Amino acid sequence: xxxxxxxxxxxSKRFLDVTITLDPPAKETGSWFLDVPRQGRSxxxxxWRPDRGFGVSTPGDDDYxxxxxxxxxxxxxxxxxxxxxxxxxxxxxxxxxWAWPSCAQRQGLSQVELAERMGVKQSNLSLIxxxxxxxxxxxxxxxxxxxxxxxxx
Amino acid sequence: MADRTATKAERLAExxxxxxxAPACSTFDEAYALICRTMVAVEDEMTTLPxxxxxxxxxxxxxxxxxxxxxxxxxxxDVQRFRSRGHNTLIASNGAIKIESTTGKVFFSxxxxxxxAV
Numbered sequence: 001x002x003x004x005x006x007x008x009x010x011x012s013k014r015f016l017d018v019t020i021t022l023d024p025p026a027k028e029t030g031s032w033f034l035d036v037p038r039q040g041r042s043x044x045x046x047x048w049r050p051d052r053g054f055g056v057s058t059p060g061d062d063d064y065x066x067x068x069x070x071x072x073x074x075x076x077x078x079x080x081x082x083x084x085x086x087x088x089x090x091x092x093x094x095x096x097x098w099a100w101p102s103c104a105q106r107q108g109l110s111q112v113e114l115a116e117r118m119g120v121k122q123s124n125l126s127l128i129x130x131x132x133x134x135x136x137x138x139x140x141x142x143x144x145x146x147x148x149x150x151x152x153x
Numbered sequence: 154m155a156d157r158t159a160t161k162a163e164r165l166a167e168x169x170x171x172x173x174x175a176p177a178c179s180t181f182d183e184a185y186a187l188i189c190r191t192m193v194a195v196e197d198e199m200t201t202l203p204x205x206x207x208x209x210x211x212x213x214x215x216x217x218x219x220x221x222x223x224x225x226x227x228x229x230x231d232v233q234r235f236r237s238r239g240h241n242t243l244i245a246s247n248g249a250i251k252i253e254s255t256t257g258k259v260f261f262s263x264x265x266x267x268x269x270a271v
Contacts, residue, residue, distance in 0.1 A: 024224075025221065025222060030219075030222045030224075031221075031222055035255060042239075059239025059255075061260070063238065064165060064239070065214075065237065066213070066238065067212070067238070070210070071209060094211055
């Protein structure tokens with residue numbers, strides 16, 4: 001049993017009243033998708049790429065062609081987040097909807113100051129900003145550094 | 154590249170519009186190539202977001218379905234299905250295309266050159 005099959009088993013035991021389906025790829029290099037329905041809401045979709053980790057999304061009709069909302073390096077973190085999204089009913093946090101550089105600017109915080117508050121090097125923060133590929137835990141750290149907290153809806 | 158970013162809804166509508174007006178395809182390969190080049194062209198023309206295919210997390214830009222995400226369709230050996238986070242893109246050997254949500258809502262359908270849909 002691979003990692004995502006184990007996740008399916010774990011989630012199926014936790015959420016007994018839903019049918020959690022696994023969509024395996026035809027090719028070894030392809031993505032596995034795990035679809036977790038939510039009553040009256042968009043499903044939670046867990047995508048697994050064996051060489052890259054896990055993507056978690058709450059897809060909508062208009063996000064055709066887009067990648068995952070959140071990325072997690074391991075099964076434990078991805079599973080925990082999936083459970084949270086199912087139990088709370090909130091949407092995954094898409095980085096394109098979170099303009100953290102302008103938030104920092106409005107507070108008069110330079111990138112150096114924000115990095116200091118987060119306890120990271122300014123060069124690392126610059127790299128994250130340019131890549132746009134941000135872990136949810138990093139977003140949470142940024143929000144805290146600006147005196148706020150991360151909240152999804 | 155564009156000097157502004159149109160909304161996702163605008164870009165998706167333009168993508169479907171261009172697919173609709175393009176000549177019907179005769180083979181899977183033609184249809185797949187049409188989807189890929191049309192999507193890249195629309196995004197290049199209508200968004201400032203750079204084309205960065207290795208990106209896995211969403212950056213707001215649309216990326217074409219990838220061949221390593223293809224799956225067979227039970228009972229339909231003439232159709233291949235590309236899975237993405239919330240959608241399936243189906244392409245038939247006659248060049249027909251259908252794009253639908255994973256819950257079955259159809260967003261786009263284009264018959265092949267033989268006038269048969271997926």
